[in-house]
Amino acid sequence: MKKKESTLLNMAVVLFVITLASGLSLGYVNDLTAGPKAAAKLAKKVAALKGVLPSFDNNPVDEAWKVPSSWAKDSIEIYPARGPEGFVGAAVTGASDKGYNGLVRLMVGFEPDGTIRNIAVLEQKETPGLGTKMTGEKFMKQFRGKNPSDFELKPRKDGGEVDALAGATISTRAFSEATREAYDTYMKQRQTLTENEH
Numbered sequence: 642m643k644k645k646e647s648t649l650l651n652m653a654v655v656l657f658v659i660t661l662a663s664g665l666s667l668g669y670v671n672d673l674t675a676g677p678k679a680a681a682k683l684a685k686k687v688a689a690l691k692g693v694l695p696s697f698d699n700n701p702v703d704e705a706w707k708v709p710s711s712w713a714k715d716s717i718e719i720y721p722a723r724g725p726e727g728f729v730g731a732a733v734t735g736a737s738d739k740g741y742n743g744l745v746r747l748m749v750g751f752e753p754d755g756t757i758r759n760i761a762v763l764e765q766k767e768t769p770g771l772g773t774k775m776t777g778e779k780f781m782k783q784f785r786g787k788n789p790s791d792f793e794l795k796p797r798k799d800g801g802e803v804d805a806l807a808g809a810t811i812s813t814r815a816f817s818e819a820t821r822e823a824y825d826t827y828m829k830q831r832q833t834l835t836e837n838e839h
Contacts, residue, residue, distance in 0.1 A: 689761035693750025695729045697722035708826060710736060717826045721834050723819055728753060728835050730737040735823030740815035749823035756788045760820065772812030780806055789824040
């Protein structure tokens with residue numbers, strides 16, 4: 642029996658069939674995992690909201706809206722929180738793409754007057770053991786209870802009041818910039834937030 646000679650056309654057809662099958666498989670797997678990924682992302686967001694806001698009885702996710710960011714590619718998300726007495730604060734996302742390894746994305750919870758209640762890190766790719774310490778209590782506690790109207794959100798090295806992470810000044814700058822973006826957005830939207838009382 643004579644061995645079939647391979648030709649460029651045969652190889653191209655085989656490659657096309659393999660590529661088509663791979664593409665269809667990846668699309669199918671992506672469709673299967675889209676729901677669970679969205680649910681996990683929402684659960685992470687809800688956990689962050691509960692961590693940065695005072696007690697609330699509304700659904701901040703349902704009442705959220707977005708505004709364009711001038712500092713990063715992401716839109717800024719605003720989540721109003723309301724209790725029995727009305728508006729109790731808001732959570733606002735802030736981002737900076739100037740981290741040591743790129744994007745640093747935060748959710749900052751504000752009291753009605755703009756005082757920082759708490760901050761949650763939503764996304765960061767900083768150097769393990771250095772920039773990743775931005776999620777630690779020692780670093781985070783210096784922001785709680787501070788109002789950026791009279792607390793300079795810059796590392797001390799840059800003339801601000803933030804104690805930088807050891808060996809991670811760039812990460813500290815990105816964290817501070819993201820917090821500042823969230824604060825500036827909150828202050829611009831504060832009147833809208835307080836006017837929308839239910």
